[in-house]
Amino acid sequence: MTVHKFASEFKAVAMPAGRRLGLSAATPVQQVTCLAAGEQIYGQGEQAKALYEVEYGAVRVYRLLADGRRQIAAFHMAGEVFGFEADGTHHFFAEAIGATGVRVMRLGASAEISHKLLPLALQSLVRTQEHLLVLGRQHAIERVAAFLLDMAERQGGLAEFELPMSRMDIADYLGLTIETVSRAFTRLKEKGIVKLPGLRSVHIIKYQSLDDMSA
Amino acid sequence: MTVHKFASEFKAVAMPAGRRLGLSAATPVQQVTCLAAGEQIYGQGEQAKALYEVEYGAVRVYRLLADGRRQIAAFHMAGEVFGFEADGTHHFFAEAIGATGVRVMRLGASAEISHKLLPLALQSLVRTQEHLLVLGRQHAIERVAAFLLDMAERQGGLAEFELPMSRMDIADYLGLTIETVSRAFTRLKEKGIVKLPGLRSVHIIKYQSLDDMSA
DNA sequence: CGGCTCCTTGACAATCGTCAAGCCTCGTGG
DNA sequence: CCACGAGGCTTGACGATTGTCAAGGAGCCG
Structure with a gap:
């Protein structure tokens, strides 16, 4: 590590x-x-x-x-x-x-x-x-999905929002590496679940899919 | 899983x-x-x-x-x-x-x-x-070491004690599988760090080694 | 425009999970 | 009291997810 x-x-x-x-x-x-x-x-x-x-x-x-x-x-x-x-x-x-x-x-x-x-x-x-539940029992992509939902909710529940923290902060929050976080973001983007207009901006397209993944 | x-x-x-x-x-x-x-x-x-x-x-x-x-x-x-x-x-x-x-x-x-x-x-x-720290950033053997130290401390600080829970409970607490928990126990035993007189009984031999591993 | 940091992507390695088999322990019942 | 059975534990082989190492790209600031 x-x-x-x-x-x-x-x-x-x-x-x-x-x-x-x-x-x-x-x-x-x-x-x-x-x-x-x-x-x-x-x-x-x-x-x-x-x-x-x-x-x-x-x-x-x-x-x-x-x-x-x-x-x-x-x-x-x-x-x-x-x-x-x-x-x-x-x-x-x-x-x-x-x-x-x-x-x-x-x-x-x-x-x-x-x-x-x-x-x-x-x-x-x-x-x-x-x-704890996220860190103990969820896979990388599930952790990132749960994280994005949490962030969206705590910033007013809008589908589009800015992340205040870096990929490394996210990684250290989710118990992953920045590479794994980055790959999870890319996969969510490829699946059309989110759009990433900027490095720190997130647009949730399929809220339901995110929710399904994280639970 | x-x-x-x-x-x-x-x-x-x-x-x-x-x-x-x-x-x-x-x-x-x-x-x-x-x-x-x-x-x-x-x-x-x-x-x-x-x-x-x-x-x-x-x-x-x-x-x-x-x-x-x-x-x-x-x-x-x-x-x-x-x-x-x-x-x-x-x-x-x-x-x-x-x-x-x-x-x-x-x-x-x-x-x-x-x-x-x-x-x-x-x-x-x-x-x-x-x-959280254990689940997010420690390897299997470190998690088990931290768990044993915690259990020892919460049962009076003695080197010898009984675990009230099964391997599956331990696994689900540490975010691992029972097989991985079992292997970690075995490795700690092989290294002479603990003795396992019974399935649920633990005897800590090298407290310091456990402490080093968990931190 | 240059340099920097942060992010992404790829190839490979390691840890851990999965599947499977066998053993041990304990409790029950003959 | 011993035998049996069931559940829990251990061990092995293999595969998958994730970490590590490395390189390249994108955005940002001076």
């Missing part, structure tokens, strides 16, 4: 200094931060001090094995909340994929708002469990 | 009728239920009315694809809580693996105790994310 190196320098999140205080207020402090492509939001081993809501753009959450293999556990799109951790420590890396805006929600007394967080955490859990 | 059929008849959980009322009390109603091997706890599509804590034995939580492929999302051992759902509907099946005792916790006004549930839900999330 090819080993890649990823930008792992932690770039401190630019944030006006004067507004980072008052951390333990009953209402969590909310602070929007703008990130460039590849900028890290948090890293494995860091203390988890906040939750994050994507304002625009997209985020990848991943882990690395010692030899450089990478698994992206989740992509997060506009409106989604991520950064949940069980023991106060991040076990994953989170990075902006492209230019991305993130609302940082610092948690003071988290117990007070846990009834708001539980549904969000559960949604993450369900998504991750669905993803 | 071989297609299996699984006992999917729903056997109602035996429970004294008189104690199923008072669902919305501030303290959740707790009720221990004993299940035989293979008995279903809940099924996909059912309404989620409770959480479950394993008293003894073990539980498998899984999903089926249309063609019968099965992915076990999680095993739950004594002390663990499962049954979290995001939208009030179960998206998975849960079954007792062997003879198993389960504490049923009916949730009334869940908001009141969500601060107790959030950490449990987050633990499930972290476990599931770890599992």
Whole structure:
């Protein structure tokens, strides 16, 4: 398996200094931060001090094995909340994929708002469990089909949309290589199930066929 | 891929009728239920009315694809809580693996105790994310190594322990076939990393080697 | 226009799945 | 208590999907 190196320098999140205080207020402090492509939001081993809501753009959450293999556990799109951790420590890396805006929600007394967080955490859990099924029991083309359906749904349900991430991100999300992902795209195109007007743009032609493949 | 059929008849959980009322009390109603091997706890599509804590034995939580492929999302051992759902509907099946005792916790006004549930839900999330890494980026022998370490840890950290589940359960948990799981066990045995005194008993000899393989 | 990165395609190799046979273990019943 | 039978486990041979290596093409930015 090819080993890649990823930008792992932690770039401190630019944030006006004067507004980072008052951390333990009953209402969590909310602070929007703008990130460039590849900028890290948090890293494995860091203390988890906040939750994050994507304002625009997209985020990848991943882990690395010692030899450089990478698994992206989740992509997060506009409106989604991520950064949940069980023991106060991040076990994953989170990075902006492209230019991305993130609302940082610092948690003071988290117990007070846990009834708001539980549904969000559960949604993450369900998504991750669905993803497990894909990684454990689906073939390459089925994984890509499921991925495209998921992306279409999370971008408003339109048949035509842009992928925010590269083929390598998709590969590391689906547990495949970029070559296999590329071949799956080509096969879906050849079958007339999708059109690929640009490298990152997808047009779903036969929604039903995609759905049949992924299930 | 071989297609299996699984006992999917729903056997109602035996429970004294008189104690199923008072669902919305501030303290959740707790009720221990004993299940035989293979008995279903809940099924996909059912309404989620409770959480479950394993008293003894073990539980498998899984999903089926249309063609019968099965992915076990999680095993739950004594002390663990499962049954979290995001939208009030179960998206998975849960079954007792062997003879198993389960504490049923009916949730009334869940908001009141969500601060107790959030950490449990987050633990499930972290476990599931770890599992993702295994399924997405590890080879068969690495998956089995990681599985054995996980089982050892969750049974008290002893070097010698019993597996509650069959090879097929392990295969469906790790996204492999029973043959591949069996071969991985054999290779670990040949390398002197583990001993297998019985079909379901494991003795870890070289803990460090297992750890190196799984990471 | 040049250079770069990302993507695609092809040939080949490796891991894993499939099919098949045989063994072991355990539970049942004589 | 032993024999038998059924299910689960192991092993082998072979094939298929996917990974690896390599080269070439397309799009993008300076």
